[in-house]
Amino acid sequence: MQFLYLKRVALSVMGCWCILTAHALPLPAADVGSPAKPSLSLPSTSYDFGEVMEGAVVEHDFIVRNTGNATLEIRKVSRD
């Protein structure tokens, strides 16, 4: 089964808004013989917006890739 997941989280600080979006990509084919398990892979875990004007809304997409052979479920995305 292919699992497609999308999460958006809005983060705010000092009047500036950041929107985080994560996309799931299609599931790769399972290896025969090995136990099926998902594997979360993020090519990048940080992003620098540079200089942002106060009150502006800035957005960045983080790509979440499943490099395992079972469905990856994003269970929760929370702001720290």
Add this chain to the structure above:
Amino acid sequence: MTKTATVESNDPTGRKVSLVMRGKVRSLIAVTPSTSVYFKGRPDEVSANVIELAATAQPFRIVKMESNLDGKIRYGLQTLEAGRRYRLETANLLRVGTYGGFIKLTTDLPQKGEIVVRVNGAIEGELQVTPLSVFIGKLQASEPERTGRIQVISTRGRPFGIKKLTYDHRLVRVVQEPLSDRAGFSLALIPILENVRPGTRQSTPLIVENDLAPDEVHEVEVQVVNFPVTP
């Protein structure tokens, strides 16, 4: 600014991943030197404070100005360059005492609707009276009757006299003595517990007036306590 978010998944090897986003937020209006003002010292030695507000990207106007410190401070806005630069001048008006509050400037920028300038003051008078609140009498059944002591000193070391002491003579007796080491007086406060019903307390303001700064009136809150004696 730095914000982080945590992604939780069913990946058995790494169930939580932190995502970090950073950015440098540039203010639409630069406030220099800062959005806080502190007046400290004697009223004639506290100088006026100047804050400059400058547009960093788009022009703005100040459409309203208000404060909760009216009567304690004076403030005014001057336009240096219409739409771009303004100067907010603040000065202390209080003769003695402390205060804390704000000046709120409303702008016509939707992204930056208001600028709040915090204003605090600690203004010393010619005289300093300490403490400003005192408990005397029988505070605990097991303790002896407690008297109090107030010091009235000149902050500049100038000689002065106490012109008048106002208080409730039914509750307290005040004995005044000059200090030996500096310009000032010690006031001994002796409770008169016969006039305070056991188990209650009564308060009286002690108002100190002097001949050095007649417009300066200091007030001390005196609480006379008569704790009940257990039978």
